[in-house]
Amino acid sequence: MRTRHCYLLGMVWGIVLAGAPGMAGRAAGAEPAAGPTKASRQPRLGVPAKRPADGKLRIVVFGAHPDDAEIRAGGTAALWAARGHHVLLVSVTNGDVGHSQVFGPALAARRKAEAEAAAKILGTASRILDVHDGELEPTLDNRRKITRAIRDWSADVVIGHRPNDYHPDHRYVGVLMQDSAYMVTVPFFCPETPYLTANPAFLYSYDGFERPNPFRPDVVVAIDEAIDKKVEALVGMESQFVEGGANGPVPKTDAERAERRVLVAEGFRSRFASIANRYRGKLIELYGEEQGKQVRYAEAFEICEYGRRPNRDELRRLFPFLPK
Numbered sequence: 353m354r355t356r357h358c359y360l361l362g363m364v365w366g367i368v369l370a371g372a373p374g375m376a377g378r379a380a381g382a383e384p385a386a387g388p389t390k391a392s393r394q395p396r397l398g399v400p401a402k403r404p405a406d407g408k409l410r411i412v413v414f415g416a417h418p419d420d421a422e423i424r425a426g427g428t429a430a431l432w433a434a435r436g437h438h439v440l441l442v443s444v445t446n447g448d449v450g451h452s453q454v455f456g457p458a459l460a461a462r463r464k465a466e467a468e469a470a471a472k473i474l475g476t477a478s479r480i481l482d483v484h485d486g487e488l489e490p491t492l493d494n495r496r497k498i499t500r501a502i503r504d505w506s507a508d509v510v511i512g513h514r515p516n517d518y519h520p521d522h523r524y525v526g527v528l529m530q531d532s533a534y535m536v537t538v539p540f541f542c543p544e545t546p547y548l549t550a551n552p553a554f555l556y557s558y559d560g561f562e563r564p565n566p567f568r569p570d571v572v573v574a575i576d577e578a579i580d581k582k583v584e585a586l587v588g589m590e591s592q593f594v595e596g597g598a599n600g601p602v603p604k605t606d607a608e609r610a611e612r613r614v615l616v617a618e619g620f621r622s623r624f625a626s627i628a629n630r631y632r633g634k635l636i637e638l639y640g641e642e643q644g645k646q647v648r649y650a651e652a653f654e655i656c657e658y659g660r661r662p663n664r665d666e667l668r669r670l671f672p673f674l675p676k
C-alpha cells in the first residue's frame with residue numbers, strides 16, 4: 353500500500369509541476385518565467401521602455417476587426433496624424449469570417465490590404481494581430497499580446513471598445529484593454545518587452561449600447577477637417593461596407609456596386625453627424641459656443657477609470673486639436 357501511495361503521490365506532483373509555468377513543458381509562445389533569480393541571469397528583462405524623443409504623441413487604437421478602429425476613431429486619428437503624431441490602428445482579430453462568400457486566409461489577406469489602404473489615407477500605421485475572427489477570448493495569452501502592443505508603441509493614449517457591445521470580439525477587446533491598463537507598467541509582466549514608466553490614458557470609443565450603463569462622452573472631437581479622408585478610407589473597405597460584410601448581400605453588377613458606394617458614404621456622413629448632434633452640449637463645452645454649434649461631424653470617447661486619469665489640461669495636451 354505504501355509503495356502504491358507514494359507512486360500515486362508522485363504522479364500527482366508530476367501533474368502539478370507540469371502545469372506550473374516555467375517548471376516543465378512550457379507551451380509554445382508562452383512567456384519565460386519571471387522572477388528575481390531568472391532576471392539576475394538575464395539583465396535585459398524588466399527594463400523600462402525608451403521613448404522616442406521627437407516630442408510627438410503616440411496613440412494606439414484597438415478595434416476587434418479590420419474596420420472598427422477606423423470607424424470609431426479614424427477621424428481623430430487623421431487629425432493627430434496631420435499634426436505629426438504617431439497613430440497605430442490595431443485590429444485584434446484578422447477578420448477571416450467577415451464576409452458572406454469568402455472566408456479564411458483569402459479574406460484575412462483582403463482585409464489586411466483594405467486596412468493598410470485605409471491607414472495610408474488617414475496617415476496612420478496599421479497592424480493586424482493573428483487571432484481568428486469571432487474567436488477572441490480574454491485569455492492570459494491575449495492580455496500579453498495587448499500589453500506588448502501598447503508597450504511596443506510607447507503609447508500615451510490607448511483607445512478601444514467598451515466591454516458592453518453586441519459582438520463578443522468587441523466586448524473582449526474592451527476587457528483586454530482594461531486588463532492591460534495597469535499591467536503595461538509592471539516590469540516583470542511580459543519582462544522581455546520594456547515596460548512603460550508612464551501609464552497611458554485609456555479611453556473607450558463610442559457605442560450606443562445602454563446596459564448596464566450608457567456611453568458617457570468625456571471627449572468629443574470635431575472631425576469636419578478629416579471627414580472626407582475618413583469616409584474615403586471606410587468606403588474603400590469594400591468587403592465590409594459595399595459588400596455587406598458577414599451578412600451581405602454582395603452587389604451583382606458594377607452599377608450596383610457604384611450605387612452602393614454612394615449610399616455607404618452618405619450613411620457614414622450621417623452617422624458621424626448624429627454623434628455631433630447627440631453630444632452638441634459637450635462640443636460647446638469643449639469648443640465654445642460659436643465653434644461648438646458649427647461642428648458637423650464628431651467622434652466621441654469616454655475615459656476608462658483604470659489607466660491614467662487625465663485632467664482638463666492634460667486632455668487638451670493629448671487631444672491638441674481641442675481649443676485651449
Ligand SMILES: [Zn+2]
Nearest residue numbers: 416417420519
Ligand atoms: Zn467589429
